[in-house]
Amino acid sequence: VEVDQDKAVALMNRVREALETRCEGTSPRACYLLAGASYLGVATTRNLNEFGRLTEESCERGYAEACETLGALAVQGMGVAKDVERAEALLEEACKNGSEDACGNLGWLYVSGDGVEKDVPRGLALMEAACDYGSAGACGNLGWLHASGEEGVEKSVERGVSLLEK
Numbered sequence: 001v002e003v004d005q006d007k008a009v010a011l012m013n014r015v016r017e018a019l020e021t022r023c024e025g026t027s028p029r030a031c032y033l034l035a036g037a038s039y040l041g042v043a044t045t046r047n048l049n050e051f052g053r054l055t056e057e058s059c060e061r062g063y064a065e066a067c068e069t070l071g072a073l074a075v076q077g078m079g080v081a082k083d084v085e086r087a088e089a090l091l092e093e094a095c096k097n098g099s100e101d102a103c104g105n106l107g108w109l110y111v112s113g114d115g116v117e118k119d120v121p122r123g124l125a126l127m128e129a130a131c132d133y134g135s136a137g138a139c140g141n142l143g144w145l146h147a148s149g150e151e152g153v154e155k156s157v158e159r160g161v162s163l164l165e166k
Contacts, residue, residue, distance in 0.1 A: 012043035023054070028061035035066070039079075052079025059090070068094040068102035075109065084115025095126070104130035104138025111141075111151050120151050131166065139166040 016037060022030035035054035038047045052073055058066035071090030074083045088109060094102035107126030110119040124145075130138035140163075145153040147160025 009043075016043040023057075028058040028063035028066065031055075031058040031061065032063050032066045032069075035069075048079040050079075056080060064094050064097045064099055064102075067097075068099045068105070071102060072105050075105075075114065084109070088116050100130040100133040100135040101137060103127070103133075104135040104141065107138065108141050111145070120153075124153065131163065136166070139163050 016034070019030045019034045019037070023034055031054050035051050035058060036042075037044060038050040038054060040046065044050075052070075055066050055070050055073065059070045067090050070080065071087045071094060073080050074087035074090065076082065088106070091102045091106040091109065095106050103126045107123040107128075107130060109116055110123030110126065112118070112123075124142070127138040127142050131142055143160045143163030143166075145151055145160075146156050146163060149155025
């Protein structure tokens, strides 16, 4: 299949312009999609600060998926200031609003105790629920914990592998 590079670039630029217009208007989802483009460098130069700014804007305007991403970014300090307390609040809210990935990330935060009070049972419960609802990240983290026996989790390579295969 032959691709006309100029046409592809022109199309990506038109898509970006349309998203910018919608983001400036009433669409927090468009802001979140622009954030992804900034992260990946699609029709723009890769820019983690712009990724963080647009993700934050989208979250503030009520887009739950953006709040889950913003929580994960705040844990790491990637594109936004590192603020684990804020991350915990964002992930908790997104989890309550049905984001299984937020529940999984919040669970990992409690299991690791990275900047929050360590609470392995609560963290495992959140990750189990998230995994059951389809969060591949939560299943992967649980699989690793079971296979390794880390954090006081009963070691079971078989259980670990079955979670990793989910």
